[in-house]
Amino acid sequence: MSATSDGGAAPGTLDRIMARKRQELAARPPMAPRVRPEHRDFALGLVTQRTGRPLSVIAEVKRKSPSGGAFPHSDVVAVARAYEAAGASAISVLTDGPDFGGALEDLVAVREAVAVPVLRKDFLVAAREVEESAQWGADAVLLIADALEDGELREMIATAKAVGVAALVEAHTEAHAERALSAGAKLVGINNRNLATLKTDTGTALRVMPLLRSRARVLVAESGLKSLADLLAARDAGADAVLVGESLLREPDPGRALRRLLGTEDASA
Numbered sequence: 001m002s003a004t005s006d007g008g009a010a011p012g013t014l015d016r017i018m019a020r021k022r023q024e025l026a027a028r029p030p031m032a033p034r035v036r037p038e039h040r041d042f043a044l045g046l047v048t049q050r051t052g053r054p055l056s057v058i059a060e061v062k063r064k065s066p067s068g069g070a071f072p073h074s075d076v077v078a079v080a081r082a083y084e085a086a087g088a089s090a091i092s093v094l095t096d097g098p099d100f101g102g103a104l105e106d107l108v109a110v111r112e113a114v115a116v117p118v119l120r121k122d123f124l125v126a127a128r129e130v131e132e133s134a135q136w137g138a139d140a141v142l143l144i145a146d147a148l149e150d151g152e153l154r155e156m157i158a159t160a161k162a163v164g165v166a167a168l169v170e171a172h173t174e175a176h177a178e179r180a181l182s183a184g185a186k187l188v189g190i191n192n193r194n195l196a197t198l199k200t201d202t203g204t205a206l207r208v209m210p211l212l213r214s215r216a217r218v219l220v221a222e223s224g225l226k227s228l229a230d231l232l233a234a235r236d237a238g239a240d241a242v243l244v245g246e247s248l249l250r251e252p253d254p255g256r257a258l259r260r261l262l263g264t265e266d267a268s269a
């Protein structure tokens with residue numbers, strides 16, 4: 001039974017994407033081995049780079065999304081460079097093609113262009129993909145607790161540890177966050193967006209993070225964040241970092257938008 005099964009209702013976006021991902025994986029052979037670049041410490045960057053900023057930002061690049069449609073920036077490398085210059089602690093790169101317009105090649109290109117750690121943002125369904133992500137240069141991978149069985153989650157977290165990539169385990173509810181911790185997650189993201197309905201409520205992370213604070217090494221508030229006030233509220237609820245994409249990618253100058261979000265626009269202009 002799927003962790004997202006809800007008793008016969010029409011499948012949500014997350015179920016649809018996960019089903020596609022499982023089919024894609026079953027149909028493709030293992031990837032050829034690659035020479036892996038030197039690892040960058042994702043967790044350390046998030047918990048130590050807080051001086052002078054409200055908290056760490058993982059800034060996201062994607063060309064489109066099911067909730068946001070197309071964004072006006074196709075050069076994800078240029079956007080990633082601008083994010084880094086504006087103070088991003090890490091870059092999140094969507095590598096899903098059909099729904100987000102990304103590719104594994106984007107991960108490689110972004111990583112070569114910046115010095116900060118890079119998160120592979122995708123809908124991974126198997127431990128084999130965690131190993132492949134490491135080979136392609138991911139410093140961290142996203143795992144979605146709501147969409148994975150306990151056994152899968154446990155195995156993928158263990159594989160991430162074994163190959164030396166950080167696993168940011170995302171949950172939308174307290175129950176799934178507890179499953180993530182039980183499966184061995186040390187880095188936990190609370191997604192304000194319900195990936196079944198795509199509805200976003202920024203109160204979600206504020207409510208769930210305090211319940212987890214003492215048991216997670218790193219806490220990340222994800223999705224729908226638009227203002228410095230949103231960041232300060234996340235920090236006060238225990239976040240080490242926030243994951244922000246859409247509100248930056250809608251702007252003509254995403255680097256400037258990140259400075260504005262961090263309240264550092266004048267100091268670094």
Ligand SMILES: O=P(O)(O)OC[C@@H](O)[C@@H](O)c1c[nH]c2ccccc12
Nearest residue numbers: 191222223224225243244245246247
């Ligand atoms: O673009 P936003 O609303 O700022 O959100 C970024 C990120 O949290 C969101 O893209 C996201 C969170 N979890 C995901 C899982 C898969 C794909 C995308 C996501």
